[in-house]
Amino acid sequence: MLDFPIMDSETSLDSLRQKIDQIDDQLHDLLIERTSLVEEIRSRKSRNGTPVIQPAREAAIFRRLAGRHRGPFPLGAVHRIWREIITAITALQQPIAVAVHVPDDQPGAWDAARDHYGSQVPMTPYSTISQVIRAVSERSATIGVLPMPTEDEADPWWRQLMSRDAGAPRIIGRLPFAGRGNARTGRDAVAIACQAVEPASCDRTFIVVEVPAQISRARLQSCLSAAGFQCDLLAAWASDGLSLALAELRGAVAPDDARLADLSAQLGEPIDRLFHLGGYAEPFVTTPRA
Numbered sequence: 001m002l003d004f005p006i007m008d009s010e011t012s013l014d015s016l017r018q019k020i021d022q023i024d025d026q027l028h029d030l031l032i033e034r035t036s037l038v039e040e041i042r043s044r045k046s047r048n049g050t051p052v053i054q055p056a057r058e059a060a061i062f063r064r065l066a067g068r069h070r071g072p073f074p075l076g077a078v079h080r081i082w083r084e085i086i087t088a089i090t091a092l093q094q095p096i097a098v099a100v101h102v103p104d105d106q107p108g109a110w111d112a113a114r115d116h117y118g119s120q121v122p123m124t125p126y127s128t129i130s131q132v133i134r135a136v137s138e139r140s141a142t143i144g145v146l147p148m149p150t151e152d153e154a155d156p157w158w159r160q161l162m163s164r165d166a167g168a169p170r171i172i173g174r175l176p177f178a179g180r181g182n183a184r185t186g187r188d189a190v191a192i193a194c195q196a197v198e199p200a201s202c203d204r205t206f207i208v209v210e211v212p213a214q215i216s217r218a219r220l221q222s223c224l225s226a227a228g229f230q231c232d233l234l235a236a237w238a239s240d241g242l243s244l245a246l247a248e249l250r251g252a253v254a255p256d257d258a259r260l261a262d263l264s265a266q267l268g269e270p271i272d273r274l275f276h277l278g279g280y281a282e283p284f285v286t287t288p289r290a
């Protein structure tokens with residue numbers, strides 16, 4: 001514990017600043033020490049084939065810190081500091097570049113992406129969603145940031161993620177994770193990357209299923225429930241006899257989850273018409289102070 005004598009008001013300010021300098025030294029030393037673990041972590045992951053970016057671990061780190069937080073320092077600022085640290089540490093294991101969909105009328109998309117991935121990794125704005133998906137698929141970007149799907153879009157981007165290729169982009173996160181702060185308003189976003197999603201890590205899972213033409217929403221909901229799923233978002237798209245439904249399911253659902261086979265049976269569609277699009281750790285909800 002640091003201890004400084006408080007004398008007159010001038011000395012007192014000086015000594016308080018000395019105390020701040022000492023605390024800054026400790027914080028800085030700890031940052032250097034945290035960074036010194038990176039190489040060992042990187043080599044273990046590469047040995048085990050574990051993806052470098054671990055959104056679930058990142059979410060767990062912040063949830064744990066939020067649980068022990070006390071005092072007036074804003075929790076949102078704690079999150080911003082840790083996001084800078086985490087992305088910097090990740091980028092030391094593998095180069096990170098972020099492609100962000102920023103339409104002219106949604107500048108807040110840029111703010112949310114920067115708040116999450118920090119100020120130090122290359123970040124490129126794109127005016128179309130397809131450009132972002134292409135940048136990620138072609139590996140010129142590691143992470144893509146796209147608007148959260150909504151119901152009844154005329155040309156939904158999630159169709160572009162329907163691939164069985166293990167190296168195809170998958171949804172790995174949702175932004176903002178811990179509030180918008182002073183970011184300009186905008187839609188929530190999802191992050192995509194070409195990496196396996198560890199099912200145990202997702203709090204929400206996206207699937208797309210090819211459904212019989214003319215199936216009603218109510219029937220789809222009841223097939224999902226009968227298979228044991230709770231569904232938060234249901235979006236539909238149909239063209240030229242092809243009907244697709246996107247479902248955002250509660251909880252982690254692995255691609256080989258038995259409930260998915262059950263769902264196919266309920267729908268009367270073969271399981272190979274079902275695509276697992278990834279998922280995300282549920283954003284942290286800050287409870288307003290009473």
Ligand SMILES: C=C(O[C@@H]1C=C(C(=O)O)C=C[C@H]1O)C(=O)O
Pocket residue numbers: 041052053054055057058061085086087089090
């Ligand atoms: C250090 C790791 O790599 C990344 C960086 C993290 C961090 O700085 O704490 C956490 C998760 C990963 O995205 C890790 O996987 O533990």
